Ligand SMILES: [Zn+2]
């Protein structure tokens with residue numbers, strides 16, 4: 001429970017620091033993304049949060065994600081096709097999508113990312129590496 005309160009407080013502080021009013025919808029969505037590293041789609045978020053927040057609509061989820069992405073608090077990632085997934089911005093990391101079970105795994109390996117601040121005179125602000133294959137769990141299960 002203690003962790004829950006601190007994540008909630010962190011979400012509230014983050015929103016305030018970025019000039020966003022910490023509405024219940026924004027706080028819940030951000031808190032969820034901070035806690036769950038599952039890269040949900042907007043629909044996944046709606047399904048997960050709606051039972052606890054009766055005032056939440058799909059439109060609210062989309063609008064909130066748009067606001068949070070604009071402030072760089074949340075990142076929209078397209079790992080495959082045109083399906084947008086969302087995550088709390090934790091800095092550069094690799095996404096590995098399993099073609100068998102569909103899960104998306106975060107891999108933190110700073111070695112792979114470019115250390116320079118710019119490349120050929122172009123300022124780097126964001127690096128994204130997306131990999132696909134069979135995850136270790138599926139390989140172990142021999143699927
Ligand atoms: Zn898998």
Ligand SMILES: [Zn+2]
Nearest residue numbers: 087093095106
């Ligand atoms: Zn991620």
